Amino acid sequence: MQTLHFAASVQHQISLLVSGNPLTAFDRYFAQNGVMFANGTIFASSAAEARAKQKPFFDSACEIHGCISDLAFDLRKQLCAFRNRTLFVSSDSVSHQIDGLCWQYWQDGKIAIERYYDGDFMREQIERGILTKPALLL
Numbered sequence: 001m002q003t004l005h006f007a008a009s010v011q012h013q014i015s016l017l018v019s020g021n022p023l024t025a026f027d028r029y030f031a032q033n034g035v036m037f038a039n040g041t042i043f044a045s046s047a048a049e050a051r052a053k054q055k056p057f058f059d060s061a062c063e064i065h066g067c068i069s070d071l072a073f074d075l076r077k078q079l080c081a082f083r084n085r086t087l088f089v090s091s092d093s094v095s096h097q098i099d100g101l102c103w104q105y106w107q108d109g110k111i112a113i114e115r116y117y118d119g120d121f122m123r124e125q126i127e128r129g130i131l132t133k134p135a136l137l138l
Contacts (some may be wrong), residue, residue: 003075010080014071018085020064028052031110039121061096063089063095078106079134087136101125103137 009029016025017127026047033066044050059066067085074080082104088096100118103125104111115137117125130136 003078005007005109006078006106007073007075010071010073010104011108013080015070017084018066020066022064022066022086023051023055023058026054029109029111031107031112035075035113036112037063037115038069039114039117039119040115043116050057057088060090061088062091063087065089072131072134077135077138078120079138080104081130081134083131103130 010132013025013029016022016028021128030047030050032047032052035042036050048127052138065087067087068082069085070081070083072081081101085100086098088098089098098118099122100116101122103115103117105113127137128136
C-alpha cells in the first residue's frame, strides 16, 4: 500500500508542476526538514529556506508552462527522477527556459532529499542512466 501512495503522490506533484503551480507542489510535498541540492551543492537545508530562495523567481512569472518528462520510479526505495523543461515568462515578457533533472527521495509521503542538476551535471547523470534507474544516486 505504501508504494501506491508514493506513486500517487509523485503523480499529483507532477500534475501540479505541469499545470504551472510549482509553489503549490512544493508546499504540499516538500518535507519541513527536507534538504535540496543544486549540482551537488546544498541549496537549502529546510523547506523554509528553499521556499524563500525560490519564491521571488516564481512570483516574478506571469506565465508558467509546466513541462515534465521522462519520469522514472523506484517504488521500493521511494525514489523518482524526471526532466523539468518548464518555461517561465516574466512580467516584462522575458522567457526563462528551465532544462534540468530532478531526483527525489521520499519519506512518509514527503520529499526528504531533492537533487537538481542542469548543464553538464545533468548530462552526466542522464548518461549514467538516472532516468531509468533512480537508485544510481544512492
